[in-house]
Amino acid sequence: MKSKFLAFLGSAVLTAGVANAGGYQANLQGQKQIGMGHAGTGLALDQSSIFFNPGALAHLRQNGIQLGVSALNSKTRYREPSPGFAETESDNPIGTPFQVYASYGPSESPVRFGIGVYTPYGSSVNWGKSWQGRFGLNELTLQAVYIQPTVSYRITDKLGVGGGLVLAVGSVNLQRSIPLTAANGQEAGIELDGGAFGVGFNAGVYFEATEKLSFGLTYRSKVDMKVDEGDVTFTLPTSPLIASQFKADKFNATLPLPANITLGIGFKPVDGLTIAADVQRVEWSAYKALTFEFNDNVRGSQRVPGSTSYESVSPREYEDSYIFRLGAQYALSDIMTLRAGGYYDQSPVQDGYLTPETPDSDSRGVSVGLTLKLTESVDLDASFLYVNKKERTDDASKSGGVAGTFKSVAYIPGVGVNYKF
Template identity: 25%
Template sequence: MTKRKYLYLSVSMVALAGGMSEALAGGFALREQSAYYQGMSFAGNAAGGASISSIFWNPATVTNTIGLTFESHSSLIAPEATITPDAATRTTITGFGGSGNDSGDMANDAWIPASYTGYQIDESWYLGLAINSQFGLATKAGPAWSGQTFARTSEVFSVNVNPMIGYKVNDMLSLAVGMQFQYFDVRLTSATGLPAGSGTAALKGDDIGFGFTAGLLFTPMEGTDIGVGYRSAIFHDLDGDFSTPVAVGPLPAGTYGISTRMATPDMVTLSAKQRITDTFRVMGTVEWTNWSRLKEPSVVLDAGAQLRTLPFNYDDSWFFSVGAEYDWNEKLTLRAGAAYELSPIDEDIRSLRLPDDDRIWLSAGLSYKPMEHLSFDFAYSHLFSANDTKVNIDPNHQDYNGVFTYRGNVDSSVNIVSASMRYTW
């Protein structure tokens, strides 16, 4: 093996371990937790309303529960994302014996379920339970694509169970706290070389972590609701293995136990809802997510040596949305909303695993109540990039492999369809 190829394969394998950072970027933090609020691009989601799914963002809204309420939500996410290398990158890749192919549609469709239960103990005390997948989705590029040594597949799966208790102080103020129990699993692969049929190296790990939620709901006057909710970070001690079919520096081909300690970001959501007439309401939301706390955790071999650090280096992200809903009649409510999402990723650190960028949301939805205790919610959202998205992995980029520069363009969009059922006893 030539010295250049040895360097190329070694750096590629170590870079794979760093790929875990891309598996947790903004595009993998799942916002699709409610068909009701998706119809307004999640405007007003922490201020409460007819749906108790608001407890995902603000547990204090559990005090809106009457009797016993159960909700089941389902969202079908259909993303599209293609990375196309520029002419210079195509020439470089083919010079190393690879193809200049684009990624194909690398974003996989996904079904995201969520369920919520609220119970009114008495006029002051309330119990709630939310079960969600807060992080997830997957990307998988086409075979033998030009960026396969940076990324082949990325898979993230999580389940979050969140019991909570709420207390209504009076008609103006409600408070709540909850616990989070989160299972988190990640698997990442990349090619060991550029030619078609090159071997695959893989990194995987999982863990169960714990956190908390808290919130308050303030009603300064009839028809006005203001909610603030907090979801804490969850620290995971991920245990798993790193496997490679070729030698990586001093490590021969094989499978090695690894571990790393990392945290999911904490999140603060502020929402307001204002009743304009008996049938028309407007809402707004501002959300902050603390992605910068991830920094650069270490990946350590079970034997004790550090394999490398994980270069997250994300910015914090922001989400702004406005929306409105109108009661057409006693059975039908219509809603719509728009949002702007600031990604934690910019061109300085944008990767081939997750070419994330700022997004614009456009949404519409409705609720239908066929009988007193039963309601259905439906929503549709279209997301598209707010910028001309590019990837530029040069010597100044944290994913640079020390061998070649990768530049290209990203074309992406997302369509989401959601539905839910709500029943109250």
Template identity: 25%
Template structure:
């Protein structure tokens, strides 16, 4: 007797085009803004334009007058599965699973007086489409998964004293989720049948808050501390099944309550601490340390297994909290030109033995650089590039009922993120 895994929804695949991202402990901090060229170093202390409100709302007090910041980004992935020893599924290797993904962000700010500044940000919170070839070896785990989102954040920053500032902003997050997988009809004694198809999709909105403190420690040193609360999202939809040609399987699916399936997502709370030091009139050194509560994300996902013994639902992602550290520098080459560079590291939210096909991720190194050019007194232009290096990631994912295993690796995996934009001062 052979077992069936009908579907797997899983894990957040997210990639933030802004402050949070690919669920897997890889946070994509790049929203196209100038600070993207620092690999997140000093993100909670930099306040050169209104985009600081998404990293530390308190930084908005240093953005003078009225300003607008418009950014664009393009993420290019190079992640592909390679079959390994012990693989028990037929099919091809799936191709490059992460194609070009564009993103954009908009931030505006207005200084009310010497103490208070207001602002608004609209930026991508999630944005990832993972797509394998339909007939790849892991098609019964996942063929395609998409999660896209946007955050809307009004912000108020207030200078409490000459050295201490505070900021906060409620964050409305809207997200769309879709997953697709093949259904194996050749179970429960049947053979020679073509695959069926499963699709699940829904959208939802949730509310959180961003808080921040900014402290001037002497003439050369600034400290920043920022917190983002978790945001709860709940997707509810009736799974769609097509081409279920096995009558016993069709009966088993009808026998369980799949009129509405709920998937709860907890976008994790985060803490970020940053420091900057003015080494000279031209050089500024920056650093950041961060924590992200991905362990609360661990119950995301549904796996439905059908055998002659019945049908069951189970899930266990075994995600864990992650840490981030980064260092960087800015060089003011001339009154018009500023150069940024940074190196960062994010720990993995999943152990090698728990990696899954719908969220192939690992610890990541990021190497970033960018330039900002003052074209006019009221207009700055910037461009950034980030390499996110994931390296080699092994996978051994098994079906809960049958024990059949997808085995292999994702070798030399990397993300390339291009960004650019402009800041206007009115």
């Protein structure tokens, strides 16, 4: 139990996964692209190119501001191993990942400037305080926001390059039960609360080979999110002996948000129809383990030689994975464009490493969307994404998680407004 206590703490900081992406990555960065299976690296669709491919931004001939939000409704069902077979379903609040993009440049200039604010990582997981795995997790709330100033340059009418600095800010709140009776007669517990910060970049190349065929290649760097001086709060028995084993009130941790390499193709076989295909490699192998450092003793931790701090190391051993995306849009009329798409997302979590905050498995997503042209300057986008993760049984023997069977689904409507000037 002692080793599992610390293994869980190490795994849970900033790792709340959403049900629409492998590991703990969320893919909801543009309403048009969501409607096309989140494909769009090889296209110059709108200001969301700041995320999907900064090299395509300079090929947009209009300035614009784009706002969008999705309503993430995810559920995970857990079934404990035999002989009990009791089931529990998470009661997650609805998440609201958002995106804000703006770009500006003189109409004839090859340079365009932009800024994006979006949420590539973020979720809430609520298992409650009575489920079988409560000593693994009660509740976890995560938010990570990327702020990306961007510059894009149109080298020729066919070729563009671009890039932007990423400033990432985030927060995490974690609650779990401890198998002890607290002074109030309830089960003991722990709450972790802290902010995080990291720096990275996003770069891309866009090439329009012909009027019907275009290509894109992007690289989003790894961002090390660091939690410094987060707060640790225990609810414990009044026993001095127990209190001496849980003395920490601050923690530090670092979590790698992985690098992504994406190759995209855009194809226009006939007037009005656009087909997009992306292959995305997610370099999850950067997440080998998470070192969790306390400013004082926590039961089961190890004293750092030559230091007053204590630490635990939780193995994760994630593997690199791929996401395959395919989508299409069709201009039904001058005022309406329809979209549909799908993707297949490989899980980076190996057998034995499954945890209740990221009960990940290979997933399939299907989506639809549309755009309505309200005026010459204003468009309304809408999307709907359904995600179904494969049922997965794991003994959690290497992660210190909760053994059992997990099944996740998500229903994600979204809406966005584009203003062009």
